[in-house]
Structure formats: C-alpha cells, structure tokens
Amino acid sequence: MSRSGFFISFEGIDGSGKSTQTRLLKDQLERMGRDVILTREPGGSPGAEEIRALVLQGDPDRWSARTEILLFTAARRDHLERTIQPALEAGKVVICDRFADSTRMYQGLSRGDLREAVDQLHSLMIGVEPDLTVLIDMDPAQGLARALSRKTVEERFEDFGEDLQTRMRAGFLALADEFANRFIVIDGSREIDAVARDITAAVQQRLN
Numbered sequence: 061m062s063r064s065g066f067f068i069s070f071e072g073i074d075g076s077g078k079s080t081q082t083r084l085l086k087d088q089l090e091r092m093g094r095d096v097i098l099t100r101e102p103g104g105s106p107g108a109e110e111i112r113a114l115v116l117q118g119d120p121d122r123w124s125a126r127t128e129i130l131l132f133t134a135a136r137r138d139h140l141e142r143t144i145q146p147a148l149e150a151g152k153v154v155i156c157d158r159f160a161d162s163t164r165m166y167q168g169l170s171r172g173d174l175r176e177a178v179d180q181l182h183s184l185m186i187g188v189e190p191d192l193t194v195l196i197d198m199d200p201a202q203g204l205a206r207a208l209s210r211k212t213v214e215e216r217f218e219d220f221g222e223d224l225q226t227r228m229r230a231g232f233l234a235l236a237d238e239f240a241n242r243f244i245v246i247d248g249s250r251e252i253d254a255v256a257r258d259i260t261a262a263v264q265q266r267l268n
C-alpha cells in the first residue's frame with residue numbers, strides 16, 4: 061500500500077477519552093496546516109457502519125467471539141479500502157478511534173485465548189498497522205463510569221463490566237510493550253487539556 065500520509069490510531073478502554081482526544085488532535089493538526097481525516101472503528105465507511113450496529117447493539121451473547129472476529133475484520137477491510145487507504149494515498153493524516161489492536165484485545169483476550177486467530181486473520185485480510193498508536197491509559201472504574209454516563213444503545217461491551225475493563229487495561233499495556241516501536245502510552249486520568257498537550261507533543265515529534 062502506498063502511504064505518503066500518516067496513520068494514527070487511538071486505543072484504550074471504554075470511556076478513556078479517545079473520542080474527545082481524537083477530535084482535539086484533529087483540530088490541532090489542522091491549525092498546523094495538515095490535511096486530516098477523523099474516523100472510527102467499528103465503522104468509518106457506510107458498509108462498516110452497518111456492521112457496527114450488528115456488533116454493538118443487542119444481547120452480550122448475540123455473537124460468539126469467533127464470529128465477532130470475522131465481523132470486526134470484515135468492517136475493517138471495508139473501512140481500509142474505502143476510507144483509510146484513499147486518504148493515506150492522498151497524503152492525509154488519518155486519525156482512527158480504535159483499530160486492529162482493539163480486536164487483539166476484545167476478541168483475542170476477553171473470551172478465551174483467540175489472539176492467534178485474530179493475528180492470522182489480520183495478516184490475511186488487513187496487513188496494515190498504524191504508524192503511531194496512542195494508548196490512553198486509565199483506571200477501569202473511572203473509565204466505565206465515564207462510558208456509562210453517556211447512555212447509548214451501543215452497550216453490548218459495556219455490559220461486560222469492570223472485570224473485563226481491568227483485563228483490557230492490562231492487555232493494552234502488554235500490547236504497548238509488544239509493539240513498542242509504534243505505541244505511546246498517555247495517562248488519561250488527568251484533565252482533558254493536559255492529556256491533549258501530551259498527545260500533540262508526541263504526534264508532532266513523530267510527524268516531523
């Protein structure tokens with residue numbers, strides 16, 4: 061894939077501040093004269109947004125973990141072809157709220173050890189990693205309280221509760237060690253502006 065642009069993903073547990081910080085980073089980079097698109101997973105293209113409704117609404121046991129891996133990967137393939145790849149080819153900065161690391165964690169860890177299956181499908185069907193991944197790390201109880209205060213219909217995963225969030229936090233930190241070349245870890249428990257300043261500084265350094 062041609063990549064004259066720059067691909068940034070944001071990861072972290074639910075409620076850690078990804079949506080807030082991706083928006084602030086987009087505004088900041090645009091002020092610096094960059095051409096930026098902000099997108100998200102699951103979703104980010106019309107087809108992938110349809111899959112989003114399938115995976116995020118309904119009973120927690122609606123899908124098995126293996127079926128979820130297929131659905132998230134199908135959504136990601138469509139998002140990659142129709143949104144991410146064209147933007148990178150046009151030289152844009154792509155900011156994506158969650159990407160494949162979320163599948164490594166949520167489907168790969170939450171219900172049995174399916175990490176190997178996630179990685180195999182990823183290399184077969186996606187084969188792309190971000191240039192930079194911003195992990196917003198925070199206390200799971202705090203994250204869950206923030207996430208639940210939003211009250212949306214997309215609560216299949218939030219129904220899984222604090223125990224899952226705690227395992228996801230540990231898993232994300234382990235992933236940051238595993239892919240240390242592309243991850244930065246930011247303390248998300250602070251005020252919004254303090255978190256944003258750290259993220260902008262780290263991104264600026266990588267972009268230059």
Ligand code: ADP
Pocket residue numbers: 072073074075076077078079080081206207209210248249250251252255
């Ligand atoms: P995520 O996308 O990771 O789930 P959001 O950005 O949607 O997180 O944030 C979840 C909630 O917490 C929102 O209501 C948001 O306004 C609030 N929030 C985000 N960052 C902070 C922060 N640093 N301090 C306090 N509240 C925050």
Ligand code: TYD
Pocket residue numbers: 072073074075076078079101102116132157158159160162163164166167207217218
């Ligand atoms: P998101 O809308 O980012 O939720 P939040 O803002 O609460 O962090 O993602 C919705 C849910 O989808 C989230 O609980 C994590 C889950 N998810 C997976 O399980 N696998 C994936 O591959 C992705 C991208 C998300």
